[in-house]
Amino acid sequence: MIVVRFLVRCQPGKADEVMAVLRDVVRPSRALDGVVSFDIGRDVTDPDVFIATEVFEDRAALDRQESLPEVARALEIFEGSLAAEPEETIFHVYSTEPVEG
Numbered sequence: 001m002i003v004v005r006f007l008v009r010c011q012p013g014k015a016d017e018v019m020a021v022l023r024d025v026v027r028p029s030r031a032l033d034g035v036v037s038f039d040i041g042r043d044v045t046d047p048d049v050f051i052a053t054e055v056f057e058d059r060a061a062l063d064r065q066e067s068l069p070e071v072a073r074a075l076e077i078f079e080g081s082l083a084a085e086p087e088e089t090i091f092h093v094y095s096t097e098p099v100e101g
Contacts, residue, residue, distance in 0.1 A: 001036065001096065002062055006052040007087040014081035015048050021074040022050055028068050029054070034061025048083070 010018045022040050029038040036055035043049035056062040065071065078086065 001093040002056045002059060003091040003093055004052070004054040004056070004062065005087075005089045005091070006054065008050050008078065009046075009083045010048040010050070010081055011083045012048065015042075015050075017077060018050060018074075018081050021070075021077045022052070025068065025070045025074055028070050029065050032061060032064050032068075034058060035065060038065070 008018065019042070026038060026040060029035055034057040036057060038052070038054050040050055040052040043051060054062075054065070056065065
C-alpha cells in the first residue's frame with residue numbers, strides 16, 4: 001500500500017482558484033481502481049495551504065491517478081498560483097489494522 005501526503009501553499013489571493021482545481025481532482029481520483037482513499041483538506045491554521053492524503057493499493061494505482069487530465073490541469077494552475085514548490089512524501093505501508101476503541 002502507498003500513502004501520499006501532498007501539500008501546496010498558495011500565493012495570497014490564489015487559494016480559491018487552487019481549491020477549485022483540487023475539487024475537480026477528487027471525484028475522478030476516488031473512482032479509480034486501486035484508490036483506497038483520496039482526501040484533500042485545507043489547513044485550519046493557514047487558509048492558503050491545502051493537504052492531500054492519498055492511499056493507493058499499489059504504484060500502478062498511483063500512476064493511474066497521476067495520469068488523470070484533472071491532475072494535469074491542476075499542475076498547470078499551480079505554476080502561477082503557488083508560493084512554493086509542492087511538498088510530496090510517499091510512504092510505503094506494509095501492514096494496516098483498524099483502530100479499536
